[in-house]
Amino acid sequence: MARPRQITDAQIVEAAHEVFLEQGFGATTAAIARRAGVSEGTLFNRFASKEDLFVAAIGLNDYGQWRAALLAQVGTGDVRRNLERALLTMLREAAGLVPKLMVMFSRGHDPSHNLILQRLDDPMRADANALAAYLQGEVQLGRVRPLDADVTALSVVGALTHFVHREQMLPSTQGALDAGRFVRGLMDVLWPGLAP
Template sequence: MARPRQITDEQIVRAAHEAFLEQGFGATTAEIARRAGVSEGTLFKRYASKEELFEAALGLREYGQWRQQLHSQVGLGEVRRNLESAALAILVESSSVVPKLMAMFSRGHDPSHNPLLGRLDDPVRRDAEALAAYLQAETSLGRLRPLDTEVTALTIMGALTHYIHREHMMPAQGRRAIDAGRLVRSLFDVLWPGLSP
């Protein structure tokens, strides 16, 4: 009969997550094993490669849950409120994903050296596409005026990604942070007159 596992996969992933966020892809499997309280051999019994462990530790595939929620709102509620909720959800999800992306890019920006880039499927592009699809659906229902939904989605994503960069990648040093709710409300105060039917 096999011995029960003393250390769970979740504990290994948590140790790897901490190491990769601190040291990027350069974190060694020896360091990860030490933090998890297992041998390197145990790591490789559970994860075929450092790459596989890196992907599990970053958990980037969980990003984008707001897209399905926004899609389910087509034709329901107030369009502006739906867009504001989606924008806030993007900012909340991004606050946990940005450090992970920074660790991922520590592996490099060339997909031939960083295969995870190819599997990630460009989340910012997918976000813009999801927003554009929502805007197009609401335009078709007459709940928005006719507009270039692709450019409008890029405008919204541009403001949000700039905020993410400003507040999460380059945190305030001597300047006051802008609250996410304030940003979203103000953004749609500017954009809504051009969107409303």
């Protein structure tokens, strides 16, 4: 009879998550195994490669839940409020994604040398596409004035990305800008051009 697993895959993934965030992709599987309390052989019995363990540990696939929620709101509720809620959720998700992306890019920006990039969809492009699809849906219903939804979406995603990078990479104890205030202010600027 086989012994039951004492360390779960989730525990290994959590240990790998901690080690990768501390040391980047250059972290050794030995360090991860030590943190998890297992052998390196156990790691490779459960994960085919270090890249597979990295993808599981960093959880890049968890990002973007806000997209489906926003698209489901086409034609319902108040457009501005729908956008504000979606953008706030995007900021919360992105705040968790940026450190993970920084670890991923520590391996390099060239997909031929960083195989993980080949497995990652472009989250900013997917964000802009979802936002553009929502805006196009609302334009068709007459709830948003006719506009170039792609340009509008890229502008919004660019502003949000800058905000996240500013808060993550250059944190300041003075003058920190609350995400809610930022989103409301951004919508104050954009809404006159969106309102029907």
